Amino acid sequence: MSGLEMERLLTVxxxxxxxxxxxxxxxRYIEAGALEAIKGDGPNGTVxxxxxxxxxxxxxxxxxxxxQP
Structure with a gap:
């Protein structure tokens, strides 16, 4: 088994x-690069x-x- 561990992935x-x-x-946070996202294959792939x-x-x-808030 490799050292790769599965990380918990959250839905939007x-x-x-x-x-x-x-x-x-x-x-918008994802588009701005503030949050990393993984998109599934296809045009309607889950994020x-x-x-x-x-x-x-x-x-x-x-x-x-x-x-300052």
Whole structure:
């Protein structure tokens, strides 16, 4: 067996629920490069967001004490 581990992949709706934004907003974050996404084959391939990408996005956008919101 190789050292490749399967990472948890989230749907656009799951990411939208976590961030409390619309699916449309998640799509814009992906297009802007703020979130990494994996698209399945074909014109209607499903889009999945790696959990590590969502975690990195949240960490990068977390405002701490003294930061401007």
């Amino acid at each position: 709706q799951e990411v939208a629920d976590v961030l409390r934004v619309s699916r449309w907003s998640v799509g 999945r967001i790696p959990l590590r990408s969502l975690s990195a996005y949240i960490e990068a956008h977390t405002v701490g004490p003294g930061d």
